[in-house]
Amino acid sequence: MTNEYILHFIEYELQAIALMWMAVLYTIKIVQLSRLPISWERGEKKGNPTRGVLRSYGTIFMPWSMESSKTHLWRWAEFGLYHIGALVAIFNTFTFPFAPAMMTPFVRVLFAVLIAPAFVVGILKLIRRIGKQELRIISTPDDYFSLVSLQFFFFFGIMALLVGTPSWRMAYFLITAGFLFYVPFSKISHYIYFFFSRYLTGKRYGWRGVIPRLESKS
Amino acid sequence: MSITRTALEEVEKRFNRLIGTSATNLCTHCGWCVESCHVYLSTLNPELSPVAKTERVRRVLKRSHDWLSKLVPFWTGAADLTESELDKWVELAYKYCTLCERCVINCPMAVETPQIMGAIRGTLTSIKKSPEILDQLTGAEIAREDGLDMMREIFREHIVDLEKEVQEKLNNPSAKIPIEEEAEILYVPLSGVHTIIPPAVIFNYVGASWTLSMFESSNYAMFLGDIPRAKQIVNRILKEAERLNVKEIVLSECGHAYAAFRWEAPKWFGEPLKFKVSSILEVMDDYLETGVLTFDSSQNGEAITYHDPCNIGRKGGIFEEPRRIINVISSNYREMYPSREQNFCCGGGGGLVANTDWQDYRIETGKVKADQIRETRAKKVLTSCDNCLHQIQEISEYYDLNVEVSNVSQWAISALTIT
């Protein structure tokens, strides 16, 4: 078995299996969640639930809308950099095998530059999680494992982009596959719940005229 | 059946989509919520941050709802429920969380900590572990209906004296406090006279068609997460409203009563209520807008601020109504910072004011509110909730704030234009 064959298997077949695995588990999760009962708002509507939902999804892009981001702008910027890096690193797992022509040296460097801050932020997050008591006491092995795994994911991603040898690409795609298998079980799956949570909360606050706030009588 | 097993079954009964979303992997343990909580800010105890408090509950919920937690609980921090943990839950849900929702507003994921704590309150009530005083107050509210004929007699006697006060305030001997008469508005007070006289003055002033309810608007069963009894408390007022053929139910300045009646009751009953439900604040604001309520603002230069009760503001959507009323009367209104949906809980919410066992702790966690009030340099604090009123009076004394505290309507009637 040649290295080329193994790399091909890891970049295509293994990723496809892992993606299907993740899709099946997410589907089960979503179905389970959707089957839980819910009591919608039934009091006379005061605000606008649709605007509430939109605003709820947009909250994270508006650092001034939450005290927790407004008073910690650097933390919010870190959050942004981390998630941009993660998105690029995920996107990259598709562009490598499916759009090789797109991966020019400039694009490779650009992607690496976008992932690198996430790697740095990841180190800061790890230091804070260990160093700050209020974070340490709520941290579980899953928190540390997820954080450290992502660091490897970012690192291998950067190396695969900048060095590009088969062994770096193999390492990158192996950890990607490992991630896809693990993510549905871990807290990294928060982004699935996020869509439910923000929708439900946004609809409630919108309905009641809390967010967006009603400045004058409608 | 063991108490822990019963408790878990009760938790399951309350496990809905909102709680299910927040119960497992939505929270990333990022810690952004930590400084949003007045309990944490007052105590600086990391175990009392919203995430730390919820995690104590979530780890049990994860054990039965999260795949990985079922297989390898230590990996996610999941744990089985024990009897000692149930005792800890009593403090978590009733003492350390006032259900104020400030953490929800400041969580990037919108983790619904108060919904989880509310479900735990209900669970604890069903296994008789909730604070006894809340149970007694709920029982007393319900007993008022059981002995209605006797209560009616006492109530009528009681109202005669209050009616005289209303007549004196309005300089109008024909002012009335009608009880159980057909009218357009059914006003539901609290027991305290300060929630009866000011609205009575206002309704008489504008010539409204109104009547006073035999019952009180407060609903301690909601604090207990005891939905059957909470419905019973609301239902007797609905029956009264139907009997008196009213169009609108107006509630006294009481935070949890408003949240219960206006927003939660329609969910409990599974359908919209047949009546419009308003707070007296909204009604006063309408009267101001239509010009039937007028105030003399010439004597009101005193520095004044307003505390948004969580149930009225962040959970109720009433922000501008009290401010419009206050700004018509006062020329020296000072906004608290932060306010409106970002306002801090006074520290007495969620029924905590009624629990004297935790009084010292309650005053301690009122420190954030005390600091907020001090910064405004106001001499008077207005609010729209009896629990907040009581708590702010106590923290004013303890933290030497030297402020007067009043409900909005109580304060506003002193500025009515009376010819």
Add this chain to the structure above:
Amino acid sequence: MDKDMSIAKTLNLEGLLCPIPVVKLSNAVKGIGVGEVIEATATDPGVMMDIPAWCKSTGNDLISLDKEDGIFRFVVCRVN
């Protein structure tokens, strides 16, 4: 009130608004023995409704509830 019934505890609830008089009464009742009696005074007329309702729901005996010069005086006997 029975003349033989001695007051085990007195409670001043004047100036307090409901439900605090009920809360304080509930606590005070815990501090007396079954069959003993507590006498309290309050100024919030809400007690006229709340105290009888509380006694009814907790099973304690409301022996008397009177009003004199704007002060409400009530006597409660602990039953359980």
